[in-house]
Amino acid sequence: MGKDKLRKWKENETFSHVFEPDLKSIVDGAGLHKGGWAQEVFGNDHPITLELGCGKGEYTVGLARRHPERNFIGVDIKGHRFWRGAKTSQEEGLKNVAFLRTKIEFVQNFFAEGEVSEIWLTFSDPQPKDEKGTKRITSEVFLRRYRQFMVPDGIIHVKSDSPLLYALSKEGWENAGFPILEDSQDVYSDLVHRVLPEFADVLNIRTYYEQRWLEEGKNIHYLRTRV
Numbered sequence: 278m279g280k281d282k283l284r285k286w287k288e289n290e291t292f293s294h295v296f297e298p299d300l301k302s303i304v305d306g307a308g309l310h311k312g313g314w315a316q317e318v319f320g321n322d323h324p325i326t327l328e329l330g331c332g333k334g335e336y337t338v339g340l341a342r343r344h345p346e347r348n349f350i351g352v353d354i355k356g357h358r359f360w361r362g363a364k365t366s367q368e369e370g371l372k373n374v375a376f377l378r379t380k381i382e383f384v385q386n387f388f389a390e391g392e393v394s395e396i397w398l399t400f401s402d403p404q405p406k407d408e409k410g411t412k413r414i415t416s417e418v419f420l421r422r423y424r425q426f427m428v429p430d431g432i433i434h435v436k437s438d439s440p441l442l443y444a445l446s447k448e449g450w451e452n453a454g455f456p457i458l459e460d461s462q463d464v465y466s467d468l469v470h471r472v473l474p475e476f477a478d479v480l481n482i483r484t485y486y487e488q489r490w491l492e493e494g495k496n497i498h499y500l501r502t503r504v
């Protein structure tokens with residue numbers, strides 16, 4: 278086991294805004310702020326945005342800086358990755374950031390009906406062999422799951438380097454009746470030029486994986502729907 282990973286796991290344990298439930302609480306979920314994230318964790322009643330598969334949490338932290346009137350929770354199974362976002366948010370004194378370590382397959386166990394208003398899915402694994410959409414976290418199968426704990430018409434944003442993930446997600450959403458509210462196959466040459474400046478600024482947040490794909494010359498794709 279790498280020393281660096283161990284150090285980050287240890288430090289995560291000291292952060293009051295990092296939640297790493299044990300397997301039992303992951304499976305039943307109920308012990309951990311379900312229905313009470315805003316009040317119990319953030320001490321307010323502000324709307325909640327999740328970043329699922331957040332990695333280092335660039336969107337979680339970047340959005341939190343821009344929107345102190347909202348709460349942001351990064352979710353990932355790899356704690357040493359979101360350590361970066363947890364550390365940065367602590368250093369910057371951001372009070373509207375938290376991180377939750379769990380598999381996304383269990384995310385509905387942690388949030389009550391109507392508790393989440395927006396979700397960002399940033400550079401998710403495309404899962405090319407997943408024909409049924411039970412592994413690709415942008416699929417209509419996952420959207421139905423997210424709907425269980427979102428506000429009515431809750432918004433889903435997808436940002437991806439993968440033409441395959443883009444195409445499969447879009448087709449699945451259309452077939453399942455989820456409206457395509459925004460759609461671009463090239464965020465930086467197309468989309469940023471036709472949205473409001475505030476949203477262009479949000480689209481310009483670059484994640485760790487995104488930076489790598491941009492250096493390889495890939496186009497960045499974006500999709501938005503509501504559930």
Ligand SMILES: C[S@@+](CC[C@H](N)C(=O)[O-])C[C@H]1O[C@@H](n2cnc3c(N)ncnc32)[C@H](O)[C@@H]1O
Pocket residue numbers: 329330331332333334352353354355358379380381382399400401402484485486487
């Ligand atoms: C390709 S990385 C993207 C990370 C980050 N969003 C970025 O753009 O840099 C995918 C991330 O999703 C996480 N992940 C993949 N499948 C997951 C699952 N089923 N549950 C929780 N996290 C998952 C991985 O640990 C990884 O950090």
